[in-house]
Amino acid sequence: MKPKKRIFGGILMILLVIFLYAPIVYTIVFSFNSSKSLTKFAGFSTRWFEKMLNDRNMIDGIKYTILIAVIATIVSTIIGTLTAIGLSKSHRILKNCVEQVNQLPMMNPDIVTAIGLLMFFSALHINKGFMTLLIAHVMFCIPYVILSIMPKLRSLDPNLAEAAMDLGATPMRTLVSVIIPQIMPGIISGALIAFTMSFDDFVISYFATGNGVNNISIVVYTMRKRTNPSINALSTVVIVLITLGLIIYNVISAINAKRREREEARLRAEMTD
Amino acid sequence: MKQFRRMTYPYIVWALILIVAPMLLIVLYAFTTKGNDVVTTRFTLHNFARFFSDSLFLKVLLRSLKVAAITTIACLLLGYYPAYYIAKCSETFKMRWVLIITFPTWINMLVRTYAWIGILQDDGIINMVLGWIGIGPIQMMYTEFAVIVGMVYNFIPFMILQIYTSLTKMDGSLLEAANDLGANKFQSFLRVTLPLSLPGIISGITLVFLPAVSSFCIPSMLGGGQYMLVGNVIEQYFLHSGDWNFGSAISMIMAIIIIVSMYITKKVDVTEKKEA
Numbered sequence: 001m002k003p004k005k006r007i008f009g010g011i012l013m014i015l016l017v018i019f020l021y022a023p024i025v026y027t028i029v030f031s032f033n034s035s036k037s038l039t040k041f042a043g044f045s046t047r048w049f050e051k052m053l054n055d056r057n058m059i060d061g062i063k064y065t066i067l068i069a070v071i072a073t074i075v076s077t078i079i080g081t082l083t084a085i086g087l088s089k090s091h092r093i094l095k096n097c098v099e100q101v102n103q104l105p106m107m108n109p110d111i112v113t114a115i116g117l118l119m120f121f122s123a124l125h126i127n128k129g130f131m132t133l134l135i136a137h138v139m140f141c142i143p144y145v146i147l148s149i150m151p152k153l154r155s156l157d158p159n160l161a162e163a164a165m166d167l168g169a170t171p172m173r174t175l176v177s178v179i180i181p182q183i184m185p186g187i188i189s190g191a192l193i194a195f196t197m198s199f200d201d202f203v204i205s206y207f208a209t210g211n212g213v214n215n216i217s218i219v220v221y222t223m224r225k226r227t228n229p230s231i232n233a234l235s236t237v238v239i240v241l242i243t244l245g246l247i248i249y250n251v252i253s254a255i256n257a258k259r260r261e262r263e264e265a266r267l268r269a270e271m272t273d
Numbered sequence: 274m275k276q277f278r279r280m281t282y283p284y285i286v287w288a289l290i291l292i293v294a295p296m297l298l299i300v301l302y303a304f305t306t307k308g309n310d311v312v313t314t315r316f317t318l319h320n321f322a323r324f325f326s327d328s329l330f331l332k333v334l335l336r337s338l339k340v341a342a343i344t345t346i347a348c349l350l351l352g353y354y355p356a357y358y359i360a361k362c363s364e365t366f367k368m369r370w371v372l373i374i375t376f377p378t379w380i381n382m383l384v385r386t387y388a389w390i391g392i393l394q395d396d397g398i399i400n401m402v403l404g405w406i407g408i409g410p411i412q413m414m415y416t417e418f419a420v421i422v423g424m425v426y427n428f429i430p431f432m433i434l435q436i437y438t439s440l441t442k443m444d445g446s447l448l449e450a451a452n453d454l455g456a457n458k459f460q461s462f463l464r465v466t467l468p469l470s471l472p473g474i475i476s477g478i479t480l481v482f483l484p485a486v487s488s489f490c491i492p493s494m495l496g497g498g499q500y501m502l503v504g505n506v507i508e509q510y511f512l513h514s515g516d517w518n519f520g521s522a523i524s525m526i527m528a529i530i531i532i533v534s535m536y537i538t539k540k541v542d543v544t545e546k547k548e549a
Binding site: 009012013016017019020021022023024026027030038039040079080082083085086087088089090094098101102104105107108109110111112113115116117118119120123135139142171175196199200202203207216217220221224225231232234235238239242246 | 275276277278279280281282283284285287288289291292293294295296298299302351354355358370373374376377379380381382383384385387388389390391392394396397398426429430483484486487489490493494498504507508511512517520521524527528531535
């Protein structure tokens, strides 16, 4: 009974993996198809990659996606960190208010946030383009940064900052050398969330951009109606980029964990000596 | 410490301008008539009346709710067992499975949805396999089925992870106790495991239902140009026909439905917890 059950469960899990990964594998395989068909594989070729490289729209899409994600991550991480630290020292009412307002873009459907921004930009007669896209991304990233830093601040010992100030550190110095190092894990995870949110966003970008400034999602969306295998090539590039990013992130955090372990072991050895 | 408080001021101004003001604009537009300047607005309920008196819009709204409900149920039924299976694995395998489930969600949603266009095509891979066992090509692309497949595909990882998290928090000795007291496997699942995983199920439902109701890229990629959900109608009114007042009213109706359904699920969650 038992092994039979395990086999049954294993089969179900394999089916799930096939369901989750078939589209990804399918995209990669068909990006190397030599014919235009999305359903018949005629032979290996790299023509769709060449076509993609010559497609201004797609190359610009990749460039804008990365550029916006990098700038939005940096800006929202800095603003989010400073705001979170400030909030942790502020009155509870103010803190609650800001947290409630931050809930709006996180809880509202993306399309509601998106049309709000669209109407806002047009009410102020701001031409939609790179700047509006960037502002929109910073706007929806900051709440996630604040959310991931707040728990770290709550568990922070307030006496440490007091002590630093009593010993003559300026507020700036206290911030940089006492508070920020202690909440670093929260800042890093906030920055990562911001980056992936910005990199993958479609709905808000779609409504907040203009003037031919498109990210990868918008490029795919606007080309969906025609059979165009260079979209598969673009998708393959995205998949490879993200896979590499994840591998690098995991390797770095594994190395850091090892280093920390070794340091702890060393400290423990020193203490017992 | 008071010096640090000043660091919140820039963000408070920013949030008032970029988060609060746009929301107020939606409400303002929803309650005013077309072709206005913000200065010369007139209050009206016309936009809401138009929505609820036109059977076309009601049909779209009901269809969105239906598709979202089917997607949520499918995610729950298909996702519960995997979550259970992963929760039962050893620590190392748990981590690996979680990575396997989350990895696809890191890839751009549009990119993953686009892949289904080829798979579901009349001469695509699914119809090819069906052909081998003698079932003629079934049209799947540009049907509701394709939209639901696309949504389940995109949202099922959230359901699995939520249920998995609540199952790992479960105390294994409870199952042993149920066993000792004479419950069979099915009974102990129904009376112990399932109720204890309820918080995970509820947060999974919210994480699937909400994006499914408002999604507009999946229906327009897999459902075709004629297939419309609420999100598509909003997109139409904002980007094509330019009637922002009516579009705002539709968005408000959708946002209210979502807030109410979230409130109800939260209520259910709280009462369940109290009973437990």
